[in-house]
Amino acid sequence: MTQNINLKEIEKKAYRDSQQDGLMEVMMGLILMTFGGFFYSPVFAFYILLIVFAGRIVEFIRRRYTHPRIGFVKFHKDDSKDALTGVFLFEVTVIVIMFTLISLFGNVKDYSQWVDWAPLFFGMILVGPFAHAASRSGNVRYTGYAILSVILGLFFSLAEFASGSTGLILYLVLMGGFLFISGLFIFARFLRRYPLATTGGA
Amino acid sequence: MPVSDSGSNKELQSIAGIDRLIHEPARLIIMAYLYVVESTDFLFLMRQTGLTPGNLSSHTSKLEAAGYIEIVKEFVDRKPHTMLRLTDAGMGGFSGVSGADDEGAWVICLLEPTATLRHICNYVVKFCII
Numbered sequence: 001m002t003q004n005i006n007l008k009e010i011e012k013k014a015y016r017d018s019q020q021d022g023l024m025e026v027m028m029g030l031i032l033m034t035f036g037g038f039f040y041s042p043v044f045a046f047y048i049l050l051i052v053f054a055g056r057i058v059e060f061i062r063r064r065y066t067h068p069r070i071g072f073v074k075f076h077k078d079d080s081k082d083a084l085t086g087v088f089l090f091e092v093t094v095i096v097i098m099f100t101l102i103s104l105f106g107n108v109k110d111y112s113q114w115v116d117w118a119p120l121f122f123g124m125i126l127v128g129p130f131a132h133a134a135s136r137s138g139n140v141r142y143t144g145y146a147i148l149s150v151i152l153g154l155f156f157s158l159a160e161f162a163s164g165s166t167g168l169i170l171y172l173v174l175m176g177g178f179l180f181i182s183g184l185f186i187f188a189r190f191l192r193r194y195p196l197a198t199t200g201g202a
Numbered sequence: 203m204p205v206s207d208s209g210s211n212k213e214l215q216s217i218a219g220i221d222r223l224i225h226e227p228a229r230l231i232i233m234a235y236l237y238v239v240e241s242t243d244f245l246f247l248m249r250q251t252g253l254t255p256g257n258l259s260s261h262t263s264k265l266e267a268a269g270y271i272e273i274v275k276e277f278v279d280r281k282p283h284t285m286l287r288l289t290d291a292g293m294g295g296f297s298g299v300s301g302a303d304d305e306g307a308w309v310i311c312l313l314e315p316t317a318t319l320r321h322i323c324n325y326v327v328k329f330c331i332i
Binding site for chain 2: 005007010011013014017018067070071072073074075076077
């Protein structure tokens, strides 16, 4: 008797369904936008609080809106640790490669010109978490975000602005804004698709 | 094709050794979902498996009675909440039927961020081992 069980596919589906509320996009978008704002004014320094409490805030909203609709799932802790290590290794590799390439071909003469390339750095760094989410969930949406972050990063690095940090601020606000709005749209669609059950309990 | 007596005996023994409790399709899919996660609640499992509440409840009760899964009933915000997880016996039983331990897990975990990198490294690893 042969059993054909694709566990990887089952895990992907479970992960994909647990992330279908779009709240991670909303939170990531908020962090990017406030981080961009921080380069404009120190008032936006609360982005640090957002980074620290992002997990708890998302968890709080999920407990109120997501879990009553689609249920709750907890994934193996070892998987998350390995994934974080993988993303970290990826980021270090990307930074080293980018640094080398820009030093060789970026026509960088002083420190201020490095700032011009910051959007591309951020774009490449964002590929890590998006690629991880795409490979873990099998959802094309995350691949789209990864491609968009690189294209926007390249565009804002090559475009000329009056001040060096303008490109970086615009990149972070635009990318963050896009993630925030698409996350809200996904969340609204999620609430419509899964109305709260009025009777019975899980 | 004629089968020798010793050969057919072995086949019959292996069929007799199959755990019918796990091999029932609905229970097999329940076990598969519980295998890939640490724990889940009743609602999530119901949505994933596509089973009705009564059906799922009946199957999970049988699996619990066999010691394959653990069911914890609790109250969250004064509402009943049922959490399910696979026991060690369930892990062992399911690994046996699915061959779940065959994957090169460390390669997959370490290089999760990019599928391309993962494939390349898997090829390198295989090439080096061969």
